[in-house]
Amino acid sequence: MNRPAVILLTALAPVSWGTTYAVTTEFLPPDRPLFTGMMRALPAGLVLLALARVLPRGVWWGKATVLGALNIGAFFPLLFLSAYRLPGGMAAVVGSVGPLIVVGLSAVLLGQRPTARSVLTGVVAAFGVSLVVLKAAGALDAVGVAAAFTSAASMSAGTVLTKRWGRPDGVGPLALTAWQLTAGGLLIAPLALLVEGAPPALDGRAVGGYVYLALANTAVAYWLWFRGIGRLTATQVTFLGPLSPLTAAVVGWAALDQTLTPVQLAGMALAFGATVAGQSGVRPPVRHSFGSSGPGHRKSPTDLALPSPRR
Numbered sequence: 001m002n003r004p005a006v007i008l009l010t011a012l013a014p015v016s017w018g019t020t021y022a023v024t025t026e027f028l029p030p031d032r033p034l035f036t037g038m039m040r041a042l043p044a045g046l047v048l049l050a051l052a053r054v055l056p057r058g059v060w061w062g063k064a065t066v067l068g069a070l071n072i073g074a075f076f077p078l079l080f081l082s083a084y085r086l087p088g089g090m091a092a093v094v095g096s097v098g099p100l101i102v103v104g105l106s107a108v109l110l111g112q113r114p115t116a117r118s119v120l121t122g123v124v125a126a127f128g129v130s131l132v133v134l135k136a137a138g139a140l141d142a143v144g145v146a147a148a149f150t151s152a153a154s155m156s157a158g159t160v161l162t163k164r165w166g167r168p169d170g171v172g173p174l175a176l177t178a179w180q181l182t183a184g185g186l187l188i189a190p191l192a193l194l195v196e197g198a199p200p201a202l203d204g205r206a207v208g209g210y211v212y213l214a215l216a217n218t219a220v221a222y223w224l225w226f227r228g229i230g231r232l233t234a235t236q237v238t239f240l241g242p243l244s245p246l247t248a249a250v251v252g253w254a255a256l257d258q259t260l261t262p263v264q265l266a267g268m269a270l271a272f273g274a275t276v277a278g279q280s281g282v283r284p285p286v287r288h289s290f291g292s293s294g295p296g297h298r299k300s301p302t303d304l305a306l307p308s309p310r311r
Contacts, residue, residue, distance in 0.1 A: 003232070007279050010228025011240045013221040018247025020217060022255055027209030029200040033080030034192035039210045041072050042185025044219035048178035056179055060168055064179035067165075070158030071222075072184020077191065078151035085144030092245040094148035096129040097122075099278065101156035102238040109160050110234065118235055118278070125242045125274035131267025132249050156238065162226060163234040173227040181222060239278025242271040 028036060049055075056064045082094065100122040106112040167176050202210070228237050246268055252258040260268075 001231075006228060006231045007236070007240070009224055010232065010237060011243055013225040013228070014240050014242075014244040015247045016217050016221040018244040019251055020213070021248050022251050023209050023212060023217070027205045027212075029202070029206055031084075032192075032196055032200055033084060034077055034188060034196050035199060036210075036213070037076035037080060038185055038188040038192045040185075040213045040218045041076065041181045041188060043210075043214040044222070045178050045181030045183070045185050047215070048174055048219055048223065049182055052172070052175035052178050054171055054175040054178075057168065060179075063165055064176075065183045067158055067162055067176075068180040068183025069187055070154050070161065071180055073187030074154045075151050075158070076184065076188060078147045078154065082144045082148035082151060085141045085147065092133045092248075093126070093130045094145055095152040096126040096242060096245070097149070098152040098156045098241055099125060099235070099238045101153055102159055102234050105157060105160040106163075106234050109164050112233070112235070121239065121274045121277045125239065125271050125278070128267045128269070128271030128274060129242050129245050132264045132271065133245050159229060159238055160234050162229050167230065173230055174223055177219070177223045177226045180226070181218065236279055239275055242275050246271055 024036065079095070100119065103114045103118050103122060107114050162176075167173070200206075225237070228240075249258075249260065249264065249268065253260050
């Protein structure tokens with residue numbers, strides 16, 4: 001499959017994540033971020049595990065746990081915590097620094113020297129996202145800001161480590177995705193029970209919402225994401241992340257009767273342009289052999305859109 005096709009398929013992941021807010025606010029029980037995180041990750045992981053029929057071996061038990069913790073187990077709770085504690089789209093703005101974190105980590109862990117182009121593109125993407133989602137208001141919550149930044153850093157580290165570690169011989173992206181979602185869901189489950197108590201009663205709408213989140217929004221989307229990481233550079237993949245808050249803004253306008261101002265439209269153009277620029281001028285990644293290490297209240301739609309890994 002040629003590179004443009006791989007990029008387009010990988011981009012479907014953050015586009016799907018951009019629908020998270022609408023589904024969460026319109027279909028799911030309020031104020032249950034940990035339970036929702038668990039319901040997104042664990043059923044999806046178990047379904048993919050049944051399809052892949054492959055378990056980790058040797059050091060990959062530890063690697064899968066680390067990746068699952070970074071990409072899912074830590075990322076989901078921190079993302080929702082930041083969205084509930086920060087005003088407007090501030091969580092998405094803080095999370096949009098993910099591409100810059102990936103650029104830095106890629107230099108350390110993958111030996112890819114950062115370029116002025118990649119840094120500038122990351123800054124433009126973050127600025128564009130801020131124009132789309134940031135609203136004037138309110139004092140910032142230190143815990144929320146810390147959670148938003150840590151969630152972006154967590155998934156950024158997971159993205160780079162996924163690229164560095166590759167996959168074991170004979171193991172495809174489906175199995176790798178299953179391992180991470182299962183590990184992440186198992187890490188969230190006891191925390192959800194301890195903090196939020198027993199699961200809430202679910203009606204038909206909530207069940208449908210969770211089915212969508214688990215299958216399309218998580219199982220399929222994360223499979224496409226990790227598949228893309230194996231075929232593109234970590235920087236290329238993470239620059240697709242701004243598509244998530246952009247999609248959330250479009251869904252809010254189309255489905256939730258929200259408005260888009262000229263400033264927001266300009267921000268969308270900037271962020272989308274940075275996303276496109278992040279895919280060009282990049283050397284094709286070196287293909288490493290698998291198994292070896294290579295170098296309840298409503299907020300803005302972008303609050304719960306997975307930000308740049310981003311996530």
